[in-house]
Amino acid sequence: MKPSALEAALDAIPKVELHCHIEGTLRPETFVELARRHGIALPTTNLDELYRYDSLDGFLRIFWLGQSTLATRADWARLAYESVVDGAAHGVVYRESFFTPARHLVAGQDLADLVAGLDEGLTAGEAETGARYQLIADMDRAFGPAAGLEFIDALVELRRAGARGIERIIGVGMDSTELGIDPVTFQPAYDRARSGGFRLTAHQGENSAAAAINAALDVLRVERIDHGLPVLHDPELVTRMAAERIPITVCPTSNVLISNSFARLEDHPYPQMRAAGLLATVNTDDPAFINLDLGAEYAAVASAFRWGWLEMVDVALDVSRRPGSTSPTRPASAAGSMRRPRGSTQVNEAPAGRNPVPGAEGHGPNDRIGITARGPHP
Numbered sequence: 342m343k344p345s346a347l348e349a350a351l352d353a354i355p356k357v358e359l360h361c362h363i364e365g366t367l368r369p370e371t372f373v374e375l376a377r378r379h380g381i382a383l384p385t386t387n388l389d390e391l392y393r394y395d396s397l398d399g400f401l402r403i404f405w406l407g408q409s410t411l412a413t414r415a416d417w418a419r420l421a422y423e424s425v426v427d428g429a430a431h432g433v434v435y436r437e438s439f440f441t442p443a444r445h446l447v448a449g450q451d452l453a454d455l456v457a458g459l460d461e462g463l464t465a466g467e468a469e470t471g472a473r474y475q476l477i478a479d480m481d482r483a484f485g486p487a488a489g490l491e492f493i494d495a496l497v498e499l500r501r502a503g504a505r506g507i508e509r510i511i512g513v514g515m516d517s518t519e520l521g522i523d524p525v526t527f528q529p530a531y532d533r534a535r536s537g538g539f540r541l542t543a544h545q546g547e548n549s550a551a552a553a554i555n556a557a558l559d560v561l562r563v564e565r566i567d568h569g570l571p572v573l574h575d576p577e578l579v580t581r582m583a584a585e586r587i588p589i590t591v592c593p594t595s596n597v598l599i600s601n602s603f604a605r606l607e608d609h610p611y612p613q614m615r616a617a618g619l620l621a622t623v624n625t626d627d628p629a630f631i632n633l634d635l636g637a638e639y640a641a642v643a644s645a646f647r648w649g650w651l652e653m654v655d656v657a658l659d660v661s662r663r664p665g666s667t668s669p670t671r672p673a674s675a676a677g678s679m680r681r682p683r684g685s686t687q688v689n690e691a692p693a694g695r696n697p698v699p700g701a702e703g704h705g706p707n708d709r710i711g712i713t714a715r716g717p718h719p
């Protein structure tokens with residue numbers, strides 16, 4: 342079916358994405374081809390059936406299988422290249438992509454090699470599309486806090502050694518299952534990442550309560566929250582996150598199809614999150630696994646909540662709004678038009694000497710595309 346004018350415009354508008362797993366952009370065709378090459382058995386090679394699940398943990402089993410097909414540096418490079426090209430086809434001009442290599446490291450892959458592969462593919466994709474990518478290295482909760490700390494130590498060492506691609510890794514996070522896992526147990530890893538110069542985020546509240554979000558903010562001292570679904574259950578948390586402009590990277594369709602948190606997109610609390618003044622951005626999470634792209638996600642959000650062009654432009658701008666600028670469509674009290682705290686910095690602040698984003702140059706030091714963090718980086 343031909344896209345409507347709004348769908349076409351939402352696909353074309355330049356967009357920033359802050360919550361997307363690079364392994365979650367693995368094309369099904371690439372998945373099957375790599376599995377065959379590396380002798381990995383798949384439950385089916387029917388591409389329509391490969392990506393099927395009915396819970397977060399069910400999804401994760403297929404996601405992990407997809408990850409396991411990334412066996413060589415060339416595989417990581419191919420994944421990264423295809424990720425950039427596929428994102429650019431739907432308006433992604435800047436993305437902070439997660440990668441979660443816990444099982445690869447256990448299987449004996451070399452972290453430096455893997456990061457170099459990602460850098461190789463991202464560089465090729467950037468050259469072809471003009472998009473710009475940075476990376477967030479995620480700990481996999483399922484492997485436990487000790488493996489997390491070991492991973493962070495290895496990243497810090499790569500930084501010290503000036504390894505290829507390490508400058509792309511601007512932050513550290515964690516993902517995977519939340520069931521029965523206390524985020525506080527990852528405090529040593531987060532402390533190490535902070536002292537090693539990495540920015541901090543965490544998946545929290547995809548499958549856990551608001552108390553876990555508070556713990557991530559207070560104990561792990563993360564600068565943004567990935568998912569954050571139960572935030573509205575805690576009015577004090579809402580007030581704090583809105584006032585401090587702590588970003589929540591929301592993945593509405595993923596929350597329906599992957600975590601099965603809502604029966605329909607229309608039931609998602611995203612409009613209430615925005616109405617409460619939260620800096621809640623729109624993201625795809627694992628687009629290839631749910632037949633999604635960022636343009637389609639914007640269109641789905643517009644359709645589900647009966648929002649038009651102006652509301653969606655406001656969503657797109659909020660993720661990259663200049664500190665202190667005002668929203669064309671929202672009241673002055675809204676998150677998108679609030680001033681960030683004095684001395685605060687942006688999560689994607691580029692290392693010295695590098696331009697952060699094509700198109701973002703030349704507007705002054707505070708005009709970088711990216712999200713607002715809570716406070717000065719130590």
Ligand code: ADE
Nearest residue numbers: 362516517518599626627
């Ligand atoms: N890893 C990839 N996608 C994920 C998700 N939706 N939740 C947790 N971990 C993930």
Ligand code: ZN
Nearest residue numbers: 362516544626
């Ligand atoms: Zn995610």
